[in-house]
Amino acid sequence: MSYGILAEFKSPERLLEAANRARAAGYAIEAYSPFPVEGLAEITGMRRNSIPAIVLGGGLAGGIGGYFMQWYSAVISYPINSGGKPLHSWPEFIPVTFETTVLVAALAGVVGMLALNGLPRLHHPLFNVPEFHLASRNRFFLCIRADDARPFLEKLEPVGIWDVPE
């Protein structure tokens, strides 16, 4: 049982075309490129990008949590008369509320991105293919998650084809 079959291409256009055809043939595919290629994620089967929702959730949690913390401490837990101001002096709670909103939203975005991507990860079967190091330099790779895909990939005229051991 192997991880899949890996094919190497020279340009993002060739990779897009190959991914399109593999997708049309009904294969489960993964595509690798040294920089983001527009449209590739949709072709490889990404239906929804949930990062914006995660960031929004983080921002709401940070904002509400930050304001609640100040209200609770200033009104309930530790009420203290400061310059005759009301205990719930909301305009002065805004700066900290803003900062906690941004902080939690940003951290949620980063943690969410890494978690959805399954990172950090110490090893991956693809790193067993020596040529794969070019995926972070100048080459574009298509991986078909099926053992019988070699003849299909050969028709796409890649620069090279490798079996990826599990």
Add this chain to the structure above:
Amino acid sequence: MADVAAPLKRRSYASVSDKIADIVLKRPTHWVWFAAFGVASLGTMALIAAIGYLFLRGIGIWGVNIPTAWGFAIANFVWWIGIGHAGTFISAILLLLRQRWRTSINRFAEAMTLFAAGIAGMFPILHLGRPWFFYWLVPYPNVMELWPQWRSALVWDIFAISTYLIVSAVFWYIGLVPDLATLRDRAKSRVKQIVYGLMALGWRGEARHWARFETAYLLLAGLATPLVVSVHSVVSLDFAIGIVPGYHSTVFPPYFVAGALFSGFAMVLTLAIPLRHFFGLEEFITDRHLENAAKILLACGWIVAYGYFIETFTAYYSGDEFEIAMVQDRLHGFYAPVYWTVLLCNVLVPQTLWWRTARRSVWTLFVVSLLVNLGMWLERVMIVVQSMHHDFMPSAWGNFIPTVWDWITFGGSIAFFAFLFLGFVRLLPAISIFEMRELVHEEKK
């Protein structure tokens, strides 16, 4: 913007990657770097010694006293945090505005932000009488059952600065991950492969990963944009919500933010010019980049000049005798040379940038950027010290004279910044490699 990326037409994905990665992986270390690093290390040790002595003896070793309880430490804090702002401006705001020329300068500008903000954050803590209790500013469960005072600008400050530091660090690191993967894949030695490999978090450039990465990066830029404006506004509120003449002014938040960008872009030029010279990066950081930075410098310079004008105008227009006395003290008093130098460096000198020949001359830009850095530091000293030494009652007037420890701490902080930056250019890619590959791709179309 076509001519910014024009030199990239001759480049391929591979050659861009190799050129930038090999500065870190292969290029032998130049003797100039060793010399600079040696000097910076000595300065850093002086800073550590100064801090050690400070902890031993207390802030009495500085020139601060009543009435000028705030001295160099607060001025340094405001100056350093301002320098950081240009990095966020370049990496976040110019990203949202789709200014493609930012790509080759955003990485080192973000590093500059991180180091400057970190050094800035150190100063208010050093300035505390009992620095080992600095965490009392943070809300945490404690046996005293106390909470921070949310109506205090100093509490806003610690929230603003720590949020800024954390978000800048995360933004910078996430942008680095694909480039760390490039270094991991290109490194020959086992140690480098393991270290860069661990830092790259197992990045392999899968299409769906890239899509999430780009969204997260863009949203982080969107979050960092209001953040950068808020940070220096909050810093300015440390002054503006007090009633001291010269502090108590509504112009402070925008005036501080503009001053921050002004000094930050000056620092970008101060760093970019030697960086591209010593590492041969002229085709990535082109004359056009320097020229654009110079234009922003000129524009920010005018906003800062407007701030100076409106401060003086408001003092007279208000008819408040203490405000008027403060302005006259600025013009003729004990610290008058500081004010006139500020006007010279921040208002007069940047006007040379109206001329294209000046913007295209590397030496002129370097000298102007150094003078603006100096001018902005003096401006921060002027704001902090000058208002306090001359407030309401003549019996409470007094002068602040910096001691040798003030100077060592200030100079040491610059050396520490240089130490961090020199380390950064040798250990991490100073230009974003994957974004340069994207530029090459767009040029090919």
